Amino acid sequence: MKKFEEKTISSEKVFAGKVISLQVDEVVLPDGKHSKREIVKHPGAVAVIAITPDNKMIMVEQYRKPLERSVVEIPAGKLEKGEEPLYCAARELEEETGYESKKMEHLISFYTSPGFADELIHIFLAEDLVKKENAAAGDDDEFVEVLELTLDEAEEYVRMGKIYDAKTAYAVQFMQLRKALNR
Amino acid sequence: MKKFEEKTISSEKVFAGKVISLQVDEVVLPDGKHSKREIVKHPGAVAVIAITPDNKMIMVEQYRKPLERSVVEIPAGKLEKGEEPLYCAARELEEETGYESKKMEHLISFYTSPGFADELIHIFLAEDLVKKENAAAGDDDEFVEVLELTLDEAEEYVRMGKIYDAKTAYAVQFMQLRKALNR
Numbered sequence: 340m341k342k343f344e345e346k347t348i349s350s351e352k353v354f355a356g357k358v359i360s361l362q363v364d365e366v367v368l369p370d371g372k373h374s375k376r377e378i379v380k381h382p383g384a385v386a387v388i389a390i391t392p393d394n395k396m397i398m399v400e401q402y403r404k405p406l407e408r409s410v411v412e413i414p415a416g417k418l419e420k421g422e423e424p425l426y427c428a429a430r431e432l433e434e435e436t437g438y439e440s441k442k443m444e445h446l447i448s449f450y451t452s453p454g455f456a457d458e459l460i461h462i463f464l465a466e467d468l469v470k471k472e473n474a475a476a477g478d479d480d481e482f483v484e485v486l487e488l489t490l491d492e493a494e495e496y497v498r499m500g501k502i503y504d505a506k507t508a509y510a511v512q513f514m515q516l517r518k519a520l521n522r
Numbered sequence: 523m524k525k526f527e528e529k530t531i532s533s534e535k536v537f538a539g540k541v542i543s544l545q546v547d548e549v550v551l552p553d554g555k556h557s558k559r560e561i562v563k564h565p566g567a568v569a570v571i572a573i574t575p576d577n578k579m580i581m582v583e584q585y586r587k588p589l590e591r592s593v594v595e596i597p598a599g600k601l602e603k604g605e606e607p608l609y610c611a612a613r614e615l616e617e618e619t620g621y622e623s624k625k626m627e628h629l630i631s632f633y634t635s636p637g638f639a640d641e642l643i644h645i646f647l648a649e650d651l652v653k654k655e656n657a658a659a660g661d662d663d664e665f666v667e668v669l670e671l672t673l674d675e676a677e678e679y680v681r682m683g684k685i686y687d688a689k690t691a692y693a694v695q696f697m698q699l700r701k702a703l704n705r
Contacts, residue, residue, distance in 0.1 A: 343585040376587040402526040505688040519702035
């Protein structure tokens, strides 16, 4: 899909960090005028809607520096270079929560902020969870607390603003839809 | 919510653009170690789930330079400085689609990428739409085509990857839930 394509005239790398990089592209618009686009490059991510045998959603609470507060989210993490999303999802689930899933299924992938970033996040549904004895640990600069929430509790967390991000809002709505369809 | 707070030691402004800016913060982690956080600052945004009298979703197709392709999204736009989200939602709906809503309601707000950006998007439901005679025009560097999709068509667009972003995936799921609950 190339409708209204914006052709690149030049691209300037402004920053290269450990998670993201930033470039400013000069483009030609469909009417021939020029404009600039500020673009964040991101390696992509996965997130997991993990459901316990008693139908609770596994969440992690962590501090998010960009928001200067902690939030409750579904388990998630960045893709490592060349890593398969499914493998990454299993790894992040184990590292963050200690659970392994015997039934993991890809639900949907979406860009989080298509206006300024290329971050694509892959969402998985994980069921048939088993607690691992010697679960792998995660990044040493990540501090998370694991929570298990009923759907009622998760809905309340959305209302209170404890759950406050796109992928987790999507996950809670997914569970609401599942319940409504009685699956 | 300050659990696992990361205290800022220093903050370096790396880039200030017309849409986003970027800073790198040095922080102290809960265990006393230091780390760096790359943070994109964004003014915030609105998006509108706009439903026609015959229950179609109004969408816009536009080119997204970060993705190097066009995608189909619900109408959306950035908050201007000091602008009320509800006002902004009405403005973007009119500018992008020519519609005015007699019944606009805030549904939810969420951060799109809490790991690296502070973009908060406010989602509104707009019903009782009226086509305006002399609708205001949008930004002169935006080229969009307006589409009206049934829920079946929107679901097909998700499967085909024509709809490919978080807020629009949320919007389609919202309509699925609404239908399942028979509202």
